[in-house]
Amino acid sequence: MNKKLGEIIASKYFSFFVTVILFAVLYGAGIAMYKGFMKPQVFLNLFIDNAALIIVTVGITFTLLIGGIDLSVGAVLALTCMVLAWILANTGIPVFAAIFIVLLMGTLFGALQGYIIAKFDLQPFIITLAGMLFCRGMTAVISRETINITDPVFVAMADFRLPVGPGFVSMGVLIALASLIIAAVVLGFTRFGRNIYALGGSESSASLMGLPVFRTKVSVYTISGFCSSLGGIAYALMMLTGYNLHGMGMEMDAIASTVIGGTLLTGGVGFIPGALFGVLIQGVILTFISFQGTLSAWWTKIVVGALLCVFIIMQAFITEHKSKLTAQSSLEENS
Amino acid sequence: MAAALLEMRNIDKVFPGVRALSNVDFTLHAGEIHSLMGENGAGKSTLVKVLTGVYPKDGGTIHLNGREISPKTPKEAQEEGISTVYQEVNLCPNLTVAENIFIGREPRRFGFIDWKEVNRRSVELLQKLDVDIDVNKTLDNYPVAIQQMVAIARAVDVDAKILILDEPTSSLNEGETARLFKIVRQLQKQGMGIIFISHFLEQIYELCDHITILRNGELVGSYEVAKLPRLELIARMVGKDLNDVKDMDKMAEKSVPSEEVFIETDHAASIGQIKDVSLQIHKGEVIGFAGLLGSGRTETAEMLFGLKDVTGGQLKINGKAEKLANPMAAMKDGIAFCPEDRKLAGIIGDLTVRENIILALQAMDGMFTHIPYSEQVKLADQFIEKLRIKVSDRDQLIKNLSGGNQQKVIIARWLATHPQFLILDEPTRGIDVGTKTEIQKMAVELAKTEGMSVAFISSEMDEMVRTCSKLIVMRDRRKVAELTGEQVSSDGVMQAIAGGDN
Structure with missing residues (x-):
């Protein structure tokens, strides 16, 4: 194989580049096929429609980076919407206090899951599955019916539009962008962030290198819990309801976005901009389908499923390529 | 001699059902290279892990520079100035070389990691070790030897007072080992206390000043290297009389093979793996496959176990032509295979x-x-x-x-x-002297008493010379010589390997 090409494939940004190129190609195809794609607002709508998913994906990326997983994100998001709607409908608690309460709730729930996982060295899959069932159940216990949010302050926030060029973005988008930036900085430029990568690379090495494994693990799930409830706020801003079936299967969309964005499920590899593009690709496909007009929205799932499959296979290929690289160079050393 | 840098006294460590360390003393001075010796399971690793805070100790005291310490985690040990390079490289393959050196103590500016500084200092550190690589690439781009150097760079930078090297040379070749030794001596001159654990006696005698011997979790004694002949060292490690060890070295008589042939190949080849091997393995024979790494000795063994297809020539078992399609077929024919990589396979x-x-x-x-x-x-x-x-x-x-x-x-x-035919591929790698000898003896015993055919593959030539009654010498994936009787000697093998290339 061409050496240059080999090095590009081994680069840690390779899957990210593939994702970005794929996004550009899809968007370009959209522009070529439908005039409407040219409108800047169509692009901005990708963010507006997916603000909650972006925030949740940011959180789940942290857990995937340490080789864990958080299945509870969608359910925590639904519970957040529901509790928020219930508080605003049934108590006199002011809206910002209510938001604070639900964020705290999500964060503590994440911390609890993280503590259990780290303390007893349990499978995150099972613990967060339990968390998911618990939260989904609690949401239904609070109300089986939709609760509308009518609080004037909250509705005003939902109606807020920030002009961007010829278009506009919503409050949710601002929250999403802030989460993206903060997460990217934390992961790239703080010790805590790098410990997360180390932990994902090899837990035993991390502990032998004297890194705080326990603390990092708990923090990661705490962040995921916080992001889920923050995503819940963004979701509520869009829907203005609390409902038992909000965010159904969102954990899977989030995982799919992260993986398409180049994060390895084995942990240690991946980064935040990739996750964003993962979400955006799903958004573009959905936009395609709505422009096309006759196809069912479920086609998004089919395409995403196929993409996911392709990306996983590509990752396996990269991993194999890399191990060959190591083996090759060690043979050279020995001969 | 000056006051000790490190004093461990009466260290006890109990695991469920096993007393791993009992009453062990260990003293290390600054500027000393001290070897910790003992068979596998003697307690070397446990002692190191107690010192580095991986295991809590159950009794005893540790003094560093006269001050009592009791590290509870590797982090605490590192903060005290105790650094370790473990046998298996314990770094993160997904991080860059620079990060691996600095993670957990990255230089920061305004609370954020200063990547420029991290990279600059990594390059500097590695240059001191004579390693010139791109520190921005992830660690998994580099071979184990380089990874080992990176681990050392990391250990050395932590303002270490004590550096522990646990089997650092097991995956290095000669040149790399020499380079490592140079670095270790350099650190010694800087006044660092170094604990060096290795199974290679040569290296111990080349590098170390002092030896502390452990056996079954107990201290045997601490000696100056110059005053401890090798045989005595081995005797103390295995806890036997010196004369016994001498006997062990000679090894009881080799097995005499019977006339009957169990398995034979006739110009056997396997595409891309083996070019041409003809051999006969008799019942009750201990046969050795000698040759350098990559000569095809392991591949030949794998072919005999059905792991590699025979694509040319012939393979016969008990005189009948056979095609060993897979290991199960080989097992049914009474062939057994202990693979090279015991952890993996x-x-x-x-x-x-x-x-x-x-x-x-x-x-x-x-x-x-x-x-x-x-x-x-x-x-x-x-x-x-x-x-x-x-x-x-x-x-x-x-x-x-x-x-x-x-x-x-x-x-x-x-x-x-x-089995009628037992293949042992590198059965003694990474194993202490006592057990090595036991395994060699066992191979001979099996051939003698049960008439089993045994193939013994090892990179240690003396071992094969001592054990095998016939040696197949391989080079470039062909058999180049077959040595029997008196010819079975290190000299014979070397000549056969070298032969032909003037």
């Missing part, structure tokens, strides 16, 4: 010793044939006794055994299938 860590022993037998009988529990216990106990496997009980997890004992369990696994 041999043991199943989370199963017990008993379960590991019955594994091959179970595979032969088929998945659905139940081996009664009482039968399993009988088999396991029989082999634990016969091969003198050190276990607390037969249901101990195999991953908790020392390397030598794991190897014995793997051999037991194959002996349980009553």
Whole structure:
């Protein structure tokens, strides 16, 4: 194989580049096929429609980076919407206090899951599955019916539009962008962030290198819990309801976005901009389908499923390529 | 001599069912290279892990520069100035070289990691070690030898007072080892205390000033290297009389093969693996495959076990032409194979010793044939006794055994299938001297008493010379010589390997 090409494939940004190129190609195809794609607002709508998913994906990326997983994100998001709607409908608690309460709730729930996982060295899959069932159940216990949010302050926030060029973005988008930036900085430029990568690379090495494994693990799930409830706020801003079936299967969309964005499920590899593009690709496909007009929205799932499959296979290929690289160079050393 | 840098006194460590360390003393001075010796399971690793805070100690005291310390985590030990480079490289393959050196203590500016500084200082550190690589690439781009150097760079930078090197040379070649030694001596001059653990006696004698010997978790003694001849060292390590060891070296008489041939190949080849090998393995014969790494000795063994297809020539078992399509076919023909990489291809860590022993037998009988529990216990106990496997009980997890004992369990696994031909690929790698000798003896015994054919592959030439009655010498994936009787000597092998290339 061409050496240059080999090095590009081994680069840690390779899957990210593939994702970005794929996004550009899809968007370009959209522009070529439908005039409407040219409108800047169509692009901005990708963010507006997916603000909650972006925030949740940011959180789940942290857990995937340490080789864990958080299945509870969608359910925590639904519970957040529901509790928020219930508080605003049934108590006199002011809206910002209510938001604070639900964020705290999500964060503590994440911390609890993280503590259990780290303390007893349990499978995150099972613990967060339990968390998911618990939260989904609690949401239904609070109300089986939709609760509308009518609080004037909250509705005003939902109606807020920030002009961007010829278009506009919503409050949710601002929250999403802030989460993206903060997460990217934390992961790239703080010790805590790098410990997360180390932990994902090899837990035993991390502990032998004297890194705080326990603390990092708990923090990661705490962040995921916080992001889920923050995503819940963004979701509520869009829907203005609390409902038992909000965010159904969102954990899977989030995982799919992260993986398409180049994060390895084995942990240690991946980064935040990739996750964003993962979400955006799903958004573009959905936009395609709505422009096309006759196809069912479920086609998004089919395409995403196929993409996911392709990306996983590509990752396996990269991993194999890399191990060959190591083996090759060690043979050279020995001969 | 000046006051000690490190004093460990009366260290005790108990694991469930095993007393890993009892009353061990260890003293290290600044500017000293001190070797910790002992067989596998003697307690070297445990002592190191107590010192580095991986295991809590159950008794005793540790003084560093006269001050009592008791590190509870590797981090605390590092903060005290105790750095370790472990046998298996313990770094993160997904991080860059620079990060691996600095993670956990990255230089920061305004609370954020200063990547420029990290990279600059990594390059600087590695240059001191004579390593010139791109520190921005992830670690998995580099071979193990480089990774080892990176681990050392990391250890050295932590303002270490004590550097522990646990089997640092097991995956290095000669040039790399020499380079490592240079660095170690350099650090010694800077006044660092160095603990060096290795199975290679040559290296110990070349590098170290002092030797502390452990046996069965107890201190045997601490000696100056210059005053401790090798034979005495071995005798003390295995706890036997000096004369016994001398005998051991000579080894009881070799096995005399019978006339009957068990397996033979005639110009056998396997595309891309083996070019031309003709050999005959008799019953009751211990045969060795010699040759350099990559000469095709392992591939030949794998071919005899059906792991590599015979694509040219012929393979005969008991005089009948056979095509060993897969390992199962080979097993049915009475062939057993203990692979080279025992961690990867041999043991199943989370199963017990008993379960590991019955594994091959179970595979032969088929998945659905139940081996009664009482039968399993009988088999396991029989082999634990016969091969003198050190276990607390037969249901101990195999991953908790020392390397030598794991190897014995793997051999037991194959002996349980009553093979006629046992292939041992590097059975003694990473194993202490005592167990090595035991395994060599066992190979000869099996050939003598049970008429088994044994193939013994090892990179240590003396070992094969001592054990085998016939040597097949390989070069460039061909057989280049066959040595028997008096010809079986290190000299003979070297000449055969070198021969032809003037």
